[in-house]
Each structure stands twice: as C-alpha cells, then as structure tokens.
Amino acid sequence: MSTDTEKLLWMYTNMLKIRRFEEKVGEFFAAGKIPGFVHLYIGEEAVATGVCAHLRKDDYITSTHRGHGHLISKGGDLKLMMAELFGKRTGYCKGKGGSMHIADVDLGILGANGIVGGGPPIATGAALAAKYRGTDGVAVCFLGDGASNQGTFHEGVNLASIWKLPAIFVVENNMYGISLPQTRSMRVQDIADRAAAYDIPGFVVDGNDVIAVYEAAGEAIQRARAGEGPALIECKTYRYRGHFEGDPMVYRTREEEEMWRAKDPISRFETKLMEMGVLNEAQAREINERILAQVEEAVRFAEESPWPAPEEVLEDVYTV
Amino acid sequence: MRTLTFAQALNEALKQEMRRDPTIYVAGEDVGVYGGIFGVTAGLLQEFGEDRVRDTPITESAIIGSAVGAAAAGLRPVVELMFIDFIGVALDQLYNQAAKMKYMFGGKARLPIVMRTTCGAGMCAAAQHSQSLEAWMMHIPGLKVVVPSTPYDAKGLLITAIRDDNPVVFIEHKMLYGIEGEVPEEPYTIPFGQADVKREGTDVTVVATMAMAHKALTAAEELAKDGISVEVVDPRTLTPLDVETIVNSVKKTHRLVVVHEAVKHGGAGGEIVASVVEEALDYLDAPPKRVAAPFTPVPFSPVLEQVFIPSVEKIVAAVKEVVT
Ligand SMILES: Cc1ncc(C[n+]2csc(CCOP(=O)(O)OP(=O)(O)O)c2C)c(N)n1
C-alpha cells in the first residue's frame, strides 16, 4: 500500500472522531438535551472517511439525514456541530437547522438533507459549477440505498453523465431504508450495477474497509478531476444504531447486528495499522483521549452557548 | 364510552374498512412490518397480508402515481405519505394526474384515493418535517382536504374518505396522535363539508383546525374567566368548506378570529375570512383577525419553534383585540 502514514493516521483519527462524537450525541439525545430526529452514522465511518480523504476545501459534498460523519470528514467543526444539535445560536445554522440540515457552505458542505434523494441533483449542479468555472473541483453526493430508488437519483446521475460532470455518487448501502431491507426495495444485488444505465463506471466496495473505500474513491475522483465524468461507488456497510434514535428495530435480528459488529471498520483498521507498524497501543490511546477531549469541549461549548433570541425566527428567510 | 388515541382511532377505521371492502389496499413507506412511523398502520400487515399492505421503497412519486393507476382501474388505494413535506417529490401525480383526471376525461374516471399524511410542528423536526401545507392542497380543484382534530372526527372522517370516490388528502397533525377521546366501536361516517361547533359562545367566533382547535378551546376556557364567551368552530374539512356554519356563527357573535398553524401569508385563514366578509360583512362589529405562523420555514431550535407555533396566549390576545 502506497498511502502515506499521515493519511492513514488521519483516516484512523477521523473515524474515531465520528464515533466518539456520535456516541455523545446519542447520550444527549437519550437525556433529552438534543431534540428532534437524530440519525447516527456509527458503523459507517469508513465511507465518509475514505472518500473525503481525497477532497479539498474547494470540492463540494451533499449529505443526507445521516450526515454527521460527512460533515466531520469534510472538516466540520465539532463545537459548531454540537451547538447546532442543541439548537443554540452559536451552532452552524444558528439553531435553525438541527441535525438534518447542518451545513457549512464555506467548507463546500451543501448540507445534510431531510429529503431522501434531495442530494443527487444538487451535487450534479455543484459539479456543473466546478466545470463551468474551469476548475478541477469535484462534487460528491452521499446517499443511501433507499435514496437510490428515488426519481431524483436517476435524474441527477443521468444529467451528470450526459454533461460529463465531475460528480461522484457514493451510495452508502447499509442494507435498509428505515425498516425495508434492500432485498425488498430493488431486484439488483449491487446498486453499482445501475451505473451501466448511465454509461459511467460503477464500483462495489467493502464499505467497512476504509482502504478499499479510499482506493475506489481515489480512482473515481481522479477521473472526475481529469474531465472524464461521473462515477458511482457503492459501499456495503451497516448502521449499528436504529434508523433514528428511539427506533425499536423490529425489522432486523440481533444476530445480523453482531455479525456486522465483528466487521467493525475502526477496530479492523486499527489492527491493520498496528500490524503495519504505523500505530501502537500508546498512540491509539493518546489519539482517543485527544478526541474525547475535543468532544467534551464541543459539549461544553454547546451547553454554555445562548439560545437564539425569539425575534431571530424572522431572520434569514431572504437575502436582502 | 370507550376512549382511543387519535392514532388508534385511525387504525380502527382502516381495519374496519379493509374488512368491509376487499378492493382497499394500503401502501407506503414502512406501513407494513414497522406499522407506520407513527403506528397508525400497526397490525394491518398481520391481519391483511402483503397483498393488501404494501411496504414500498422510498419512491413517493410512484406511491401516489400507482394509486392513481390502481384507482382508475378499480381499486381503492389508501396510501401514506410519511410527512406532508415530502409531497413535493410526488406532487405531479397528485395535482396534475389524480386531481384533474376526472375533469379532463369529461367525467369518465373515478379516483377513490386516500392519501394519508402528517403535518405540523412541535417535535423539533425542523424545516422539512414540520410544515402545514393544507392551503396548497386546498388550492387544487379536484382534491378534498380533511383536517381532523379529535379521535372521534379522525375515525369518522377517514371512513368517509375511504368511501369517497374522489382523491382525498387526509392530513393528520403529528402532535395529535397521542391525544385520547371517546370513539364508538362500530364504523360511522362524518360527512365532508360539515363544520363542528366544538364549543358554543356568543361574543366571538374562533375558527381553528387540527392542533389549533385544541389551543382555541384552551384559550376559550381562559377567556371565559374574563367574561368573554368564545364559540370555537372546527371546519374539519377545508375542501369542501362549510362556509354556512361559520357564517351563521359570525352572524351570532359578530366577531371572527381564524387560527391555523400554517404560515399566515396565503393560508387557509385568508380564504375563510374572505368567505365571511363576502357573505356577512354587515354583521361584523370588528375587523376579523388571523392568528398563524410567521412567514418563515419552521425553525429547529425548541425556543424558535415555540415562537413559530401560534400559542394560546396569541389567540387570547387576538380575541381580546376584536372584542374591545
Ligand atoms: C422524500 C422522503 N421520503 C421519505 C423520508 C423518510 N425517511 C427518512 S430516512 C429514510 C430512509 C432512508 O434510507 P437510505 O436512503 O437507505 O438511508 P439510511 O437511512 O439507511 O442511511 C426515510 C424513508 C424522507 N425523509 N424523505
């Protein structure tokens, strides 16, 4: 493997950051401090990490309702994220968006999305802008297996294909759209097969292997930067938690969950890095502690931040 | 009488109608195994099987569009749109296809479709899961629009909706699912276009729908302490709209306040006020008032959301303004 040590450690750290951040979010949701709908990404960290490892600040992403991992991977600030989840004025969206609408346009993050399938046409548009301006920037659209059945997916990918845009569609196939298993939402086994319908490359990747994701994404993004058009990457993965916090999970078995936990993307990568001599126990502990401190700092920031003022409800509707 | 929650009342209506008529099927996201994200379709799959209770992919356009085709071909679909906010994904099938087909075909189509959906703020679900879009639906000729506020109304109106031969948009406010009320066990219908006077009064007419009907009743209770007698009228259906009951109430009270959770601009309140002004201007002793949400998307933060949602205090204040 040619990936350099720094990149490997960044990916390890990033995955841990997502996990620790979200574990804390789960706790605060249970404690009633984070309101609304919260969809956790735990178990799927390798996908956003392996893809975003290739992205620059001037590249774009569109995210989903399960978006914390995408944000963190694209450079999102934990403090501003946590404050937003708490509904505080200091949050990314001044408390107006919450988990499902978190965004940082300056970092090229065009938002989490409450509408399943909302992202593909938007990513196509961001890719159009990159090409139009003559840059080699790309746009990555993260979406779920369930979202890939929406008409907007077909429309967005087709348009990106005929216009040969630098758009990369990353399907996070966690085998379910809420309660409906992939086997009952489509006939194809590999969503990447659908790439053929648009005459673009399709990759099927073990989404719990961050290096596999990194390699496939690298190829797709390189092609896109070189003007060769879009690609579709399907990452097979699994969410450990319910669809949203509070989901009774009647639609899947505890055995299936155990099977996937055994393929945990973080511990697998940790073992691999240790075998490679890139990481040792002491370093791993140190990284973990550093992240925990960052998460604690984010929580403190969120808790100490003020609520929005009532009149702020009227602001930000139009650009004036 | 026995009490049920709003969600249970809807569930019972679905079960009783499905037992009666084998052409009724239910389809939507997570309506089967999960029993509906708010539990309204619980137990249907177990009783009626997969043919009649269909879990769909995330594909709103096809959920509603297939209901149009199935209805045109003789079935009676009852489909669920998980949140009314998702209607944009499927709107063409509803407003250009379902709503107009009969008319465009010179009366030669029959489209007995019910689209059940949820609306409303109150759980910090933010801008794409909290909207009240009933006024959009009201603006489309060919659709009927149902907006129940109590478990009793929910059951009777849903049975009427299922038996109606036209496309019906049936809107359930998500904060009402848990409220309890008396509900008869046997099936019954409530005619569309028949408002219900939820409380009689003599000083002012407050017209309110869904969650706001409850807030209006609370406000009426408070205002009674100040000697103000409020009549609360719940239209129950917005299309058809029972202008007559509202106008008759205003002829008695001479004052009108309309309350809804949707944004004021372009909302149902404008239609209701205009109808009263057209028919009973001479009876009004004060300009009518509307209490509604500000013209913004629904904010996430609990403090902002509570500012957005019309409150009992705002209703009380509006009533005091029109009576003095
Ligand atoms: C247009 C639309 N339809 C339905 C929903 C409700 N919903 C939210 S997430 C979800 C499942 C999404 O499944 P998938 O795309 O596989 O993403 P995952 O949740 O598995 O990450 C559904 C049905 C929605 N938010 N938007």
Ligand SMILES: [Mg+2]
């Ligand atoms: Mg999924």
